[in-house]
Amino acid sequence: MNAFKAGIPIFIGYVPAAIAFGILAKGCSITLMECFLFSAAVFAGASQFIALNLLMTGMGPAGIILTTLLVNFRHFLMSAYLSTRIDKFAKKYLFLIAFGVTDEVFSVLSFQKGQLSKSFILIVQFAAYSAWVSGSMAGFILGGFLPELLTKSMGVALYSLLLAIILPEVKKSFKILLLVIASGLLNTILIKLDFLPNGWTIIVCILVISFAGSFFITQNSHQEESL
Amino acid sequence: MNNMIPLILGMAAVTYVPRLLPFLFLSNKRIHKRLDAFLKCIPAVAIGALIIPGVFTATPDMPMAALSGMIFTLIAGLWRGGIIIPVLGSVAVTYLVLFCAA
Incomplete structure (x- = not known):
């Protein structure tokens, strides 16, 4: 599978979720800069939504950070698996690669055959990251600019992606x-x-x-x- | 809600460190056979839990829409394989079902 082909479904799936995050962030009276920092620095979908909800309930930073640690800890196991699969040239970039380990990136990478090269990993991660950050900004600035039916159906892309990845393995x-x-x-x-x-x-x-x-x-x- | 920066940096740190640690500790190491067998199961197991049961509420007002999309992915994926057509087709099918029901 080529890295661009693998990146496109992640991009399509992340955009509507990111737009939703941007819209919600604006509703929580967060500034555009803070919304950008959330998506650019944390880069973890579910936990960002949870953080906004907790902010609205008035929870303090310590509680929200602890919750984030718990919610995102599954990536520890995913990184453990990926660390056995990256090739020796990719090892120089592991500080960068580790940043982009999301559920969907992990899923795409883990069913790629053979050792994972740095270019394959980074292209897939860049597709995911650019969708997440730009979608968050677009949602904040433009609101729900995509038709509701379209964003709803685009949400299915992530599930379809996971199914499409696992099908050839299930067949075998x-x-x-x-x-x-x-x-x-x-x-x-x-x-x-x-x-x-x-x-x-x-x-x-x-x-x-x-x-x-x-x-x-x-x-x-x-x-x-x-x- | 003033000064979100410490919160954001804290969240970024507790997200990044667990993603990073296994790379630092496990890369270049010989891994015990048993741990290796455990790690090899993780992708399929993670995908199972990421799809089920979330997919049943992917289109909350009308679960059948998302499920129709997934059936398209299943058929297209089993028949021809690949990623792009099964995924884009699934979005299109979901859209059509939602559109017709609206």
Whole structure:
């Protein structure tokens, strides 16, 4: 898969979410500069929305920062996986690469065959980052300038992207299908039970299902061949 | 709501550091076979939890719209593979369903 082709769906999926963030930020009486800094420095979708909600409830910075740490901690596990996949030339850029590890970037990168080169990683991350930052600004300045039906349907792009990435793997390996379904089921149950903080249902899914899966993964599994 | 800068920098730090630490500790290291098998499961597991159950409320007023889009992705992805057509087609199908229902 080429990096531009991989970046486009992320771009399309991030724009409507970023616009929504910009609109909401303006509603929270945040300045344009602060809205820009939020998206440019934090670069983590869900946690930015949560931060705005918490600001509105009057929560102080310490509580919001702690919540952000909890919500975004899943990326620790995603980075752990990616760190085993980057090639030796990409290692010089790991401070930059680490900044751009979002759910969707991780998903696209992890199913790319072979070792990951710095150009592939950075192009995908730039597509995601530029969509997120420019979308936030556009939302703040222009408001809901895209027709509502279009932004609603563009939101589906991220789910479609994840499905399109995993399909070829599911076709090749029944084990992958089992992992995906088991994880989705566990996540649904955990969300319904509603006792974990936001972002932690996926961490529990990764820890539990990947641990269970590690007993069954064989030497000739999908990524082993390409490494 | 004055002075958001410390809040933003704090959020940026607690987001960045967990993303960075594994790269510093795991790159260039020989990884135990068991940990390696665990890490190899993470992509499929993460994608499962990122799609389900979120996709069922992706278009909250009309879940069938998003699901129709996903069915398009499923068919296009299984038939021809690739990313662009399954994703753009899915957005188009979702739009059409929402448009017809509106």
